[in-house]
Amino acid sequence: MSELLLIDDDQELCELLGSWLTQEGFAVRACHDGMSARQALAAQAPAAVVLDVMLPDGSGLELLKQLRSEHAELPVLMLSARGEPLDRILGLELGADDYLAKPCDPRELTARLRAVLRRSHPSAPTTQVEVGDLVFSPVRGVVSIDEREMxxxxxxxxxxxxxxxxPGEPLDKQELAQIGLGRKLTLYDRSLDMHVSNLRKKVGPHADGRPRIIALRSRGYYYAL
Amino acid sequence: MSELLLIDDDQELCELLGSWLTQEGFAVRACHDGMSARQALAAQAPAAVVLDVMLPDGSGLELLKQLRSEHAELPVLMLSARGEPLDRILGLELGADDYLAKPCDPRELTARLRAVLRRSHPSAPTTQVEVGDLVFSPVRGVVSIDEREMxxxxxxxxxxxxxxxxPGEPLDKQELAQIGLGRKLTLYDRSLDMHVSNLRKKVGPHADGRPRIIALRSRGYYYAL
DNA sequence: AGGAGGTTGTCGGCCGTTTGTCAGAATAAA
DNA sequence: TTTATTCTGACAAACGGCCGACAACCTCCT
Structure with a gap:
């Protein structure tokens, strides 16, 4: 249930890998250049990063170096177009945790990602998110509110x-769909709304009756405190 | 039921040895470079290490030296591509517990591993895992619940x-397969489910009727307390 | 204020995937 | 060869996700 950040200028590849990785149980965000990657990282640190060596606005190695200095613990898995051995060495020396040559087998990618995550999270105490009276354990997918568990x-x-x-910050539907479903929303696609609807049903409203998940028309959803 | 760490850049060999050693009763993790090996060691110390002299990112001898200083008790069995006598001497001087030339006979490897483990674990207390009313002795492969033994x-x-x-934490099916069967699951592979099914049958449910092993759809299995 | 057009909420059903389990085959151990 | 263990289809059942449909709703325009 870890969140990944995919950084690769090839949008098609991103979508492909994104949907594969989502099916494998990851939550995936994608960036296509160093700039937006930096923003995405600053906004919210993922559990791991998949980084292409070649980026439109500068080398991925540059980004890696910077990333390393700001997020020392963050596992990074690098991709390169052809298995350039030089890149490989550079990448690993700069602190990439693993390295894969493109085109890469998605299965191998997931396997290595899991390996990398396992290594970096040796005995992470059961990470859980607590917001107000609600406690959520992503690994087990269990929400607890007071005595109730679902x-x-x-x-x-x-x-x-x-x-x-x-909490309180709305998340764009497109982005939410990318994270939750691993794909973009198409016209007339109600899947995301469906999931939100089911979530509301399962989790229920706040103690005082206010809804927990609120839609901001054409701006997305947010969790209300 | 000891856990081994295999360090060799040859992935194929690792998989091969891995599945052999798993069948021989070891739990096997593998790394393909010094970097990840260090992390794997830090994350969780294995019962023994199988280390290739040649690694992509530096000599295995370097790693051995460092390993020795940090895990004095950890038995190390070294491998070398050709039985370089120099390596052998260096390896043993730096504190490897045994030495084997590649290509090596898997049977010889297991034999020496057991020897090395026996030496290092002169009187290892019978490790057993206790969770709730269940006691499990991995060495003998016996579970006891109340008076029953299976x-x-x-x-x-x-x-x-x-x-x-x-307990309580789900384990991914892929990982579970790697640990239990020593290989990855392929499409339509029901082996793991079979084993779980048999386990449930042998061990039975909790006293109050709740199942002990629970499947979380597309998230794996976990043992319920 | 009235209405058009787009957005969101939800129901119900369809369908593909995952899981549980049986019975027999294949494989390894004795 | 016997015996124990593991693997392979095969099938049913449960489950989760998606789509069509329709109502309710909000925004903006006139």
């Missing part, structure tokens, strides 16, 4: 986690 | 042990 599906978990991480 | 097969033991080590 189990969420994978998509629901990803969506709720994303919302809980920034 | 014997598990090797695969069952490894799977149950992995689950018991983190």
């Amino acid at each position: 189990t969420l599906t994978l998509s629901e978990s990803r969506i709720l986690e994303a919302l809980l991480r920034q | 014997t598990l097969t090797l695969s069952e033991s490894r799977i149950l042990e992995a689950l018991l080590r983190q």
Whole structure:
């Protein structure tokens, strides 16, 4: 249930990997250049980063170096177009945790990601998100409110986690769909709304009756405190 | 049921040895470079290390030296591409517990590993895992609940042990397969489910009727307290 | 104020995937 | 060869996600 940040200028590849990785249980965000990657990282640190060596606005290695200095613990898995051995060495020396040559087998990518995450999280205490009276355990997908406990599906978990991480701040539907469903919303796609609806049903409103998840028309959803 | 760390840049060999050693009753993790090996060691110390002299990011001898200073007791068995006598001497001087030339006979490897482990673990207390009313002795593969005792097969033991080590925390099916079967799951592979099914049958449910091993759809299995 | 057009909430059903389990085959151990 | 263990289909059942449909709603325009 970890959140990944995909940084690669190839948008198609991103979407492909994104939907694969989502199916594998990750929550995925994607950036296509160093600039937006920096912003995404500043906004919210993911559990791991998949980084392409080649980026439109400068080398991925540059980004890696900077990333290392700001997020020392953050695991990074690097990708390169052809298995340039030089890049590989540079990447690993600069602190990438693993390295993969493109085109890469998605299965191998997930395997290595899991390995990298396992290594970096040796005995992470059960991470759980607490917001108000609500406690959420992403690994098990269980929300507890007072004495009540309810189990969420994978998509629901990803969506709720994303919302809980920034209570009060609305999250764009597109982005939420990317994180929760691993794809962009198409016209007439009600899946995300469906999930939100089910979430509301499962989690219920606040003690005083206010809804917990609120839609901001054409701006997305947010979790209300 | 000891856990090994395999450090060798040859991934194929690792998988091969990994599955052999798993069948021999070891739990196996593998790293392909010094960097990740260091992290893996820091994350969780194995019972022994199998270390290749040649690593992509520096000599295995370097790693050995460092390893020795940090884990004095940890048995290390070294491998070298060709039986370079110099390496052998260096390796043993730096504190490797044994030395083997590649290509090596898996049977010889297991034999020496057991020897090395026996030496280092002169009187290891019978480790057993206790969770709730259940007591499990991995070495013998016996679970006891109240007065009842049942014997598990090797695969069952490894799977149950992995689950018991983190009660309540789900373990991904892929990881569980790696631990229990020594390989990855392929499409339509029901082996793991089979083992879990058999485990449930052997061990039975909790006293109050709740199942002990629970599947979280697309998130894996966990042992319920 | 009235209405058009787009957005959101939800129901119900369809469908593909995951899981549980049986029975028999294949494989390894004795 | 016997025996124990693991793996392979095969099938059913449960589950989660998606889509069509429709109502309710909000915004903005006239």
